[in-house]
Amino acid sequence: MSLLADLVNLDLSDNSEKIIAEYIWVGGSGIDMRSKARTLSGPVTDPSKLPKWNYDGSSTGQAPGKDSEVILYPQAIFKDPFRRGNNILVMCDAYTPAGEPIPTNKRHAAAEIFANPAVVAEVPWYGIEQEYTLLQKDVNWPLGWPIGGYPGPQGPYYCSIGADKSFGRDIVDAHYKACLYAGINISGINGEVMPGQWEFQVGPSVGISASDEVWIARYILERITEIAGVVVSFDPKPIPGDWNGAGAHTNYSTKSMREEGGYEIIKKAIEKLGLRHKEHISAYGEGNERRLTGHHETADINTFLWGVANRGASIRVGRDTEKEGKGYFEDRRPASNMDPYIVTSMIAETTLLWKP
Secondary structure, eight states, X not given: OXXXXXXXXXXXXXXXXXXXXXXXXXXXXXXXXXXXXXXXXXXXXXXXXXXXXEXXXXXXTSSOGGGOEEEEEEEEEEEXXXXXXXXXXXXXXXXXXXXXXXXXXXXXXXXXXXXXXXXXXXOOEEEEEEEEEEEETTTTEETTSOTTSOOSOSSSOTTOOXXXXXXXXXXXXXXXXXXXXXXXXXXXXXXXXXXXXXXXXXEEEETTHXXXXXXXXXXXXXXXXXXXXXXXXXXXXXXXXXXXXXXXEEXXXXXXXXXXXHHHHHHHHHHHHHHTHHHHHHTSOTTGGGTOBSOSSOOBTTOOOEEESOTTSSEEEOHHHHHHXXXXXXXXXXXXXXXXXXXXXXXXXXXXXXXX
């Protein structure tokens, strides 16, 4: 008699060319992810060759019940680390039957910005540092924390090892390898300052692909925590008090910034970001005011400042960039629950297209 695990891990390629495609999209809250699977007649590597599909938008907060059909447009394909073989994960965005992007489809507007010739010519690179917190499922309290109590103060937990300091490493390593398998340009992981909090980094990736990869990496993480019976939180300040929040620091460079004389281009870009500080903050994630307090490695939400190697700034420039006169900068303002389509495209729009 087969065990459940045997059936879950069946290799379909043994007796069929058919594959399973998991269609994935962003739900009505703007941070939740939804997915459903369909059978395809054979392997597909080009998203334009995939069929569009539909779903009930009234059940995801994205359409009224009397007109609930929402259409999924496949946009990017990744290998499926859960089903493996030729099976795939498909990042989609959502449209009305008439072909109009629905309000929660932030990818469409981002794609238009990244398709602008002035943006294309600058080949924008992004490296996104996605922080998150692992929670015990039934109590919504960080993994490794005593129920109803607190661990020792911050200090020993960042990049730590040991059963009394590092909580959830099996989930983190499983996620790391699953992302590599999927084809995501995940560049690293580390334990964070608050116990039970971790970070993974995606990039450098060009243009809109960075956001597709972050969303799929989030999806894979949620699936793995589902298997482990743990909850993942992207709340920017999951625990009030003297504990670090969770952000999504966004590293950015353009072709001009990476070439000789790029440091002057970087400073001009930062100046433009400062002029639109309020607009960016309003789009950088919900609840960010609880995180951007001027403490715990953040700048105050109402203040824009930049500096070299300053983790208390809105924008940080690395020592290497200053020394070499070219490179990249880090926007430290985005919250962990930000929409990467909004953040990456807004940075490109402000620095490359906006005229003060």
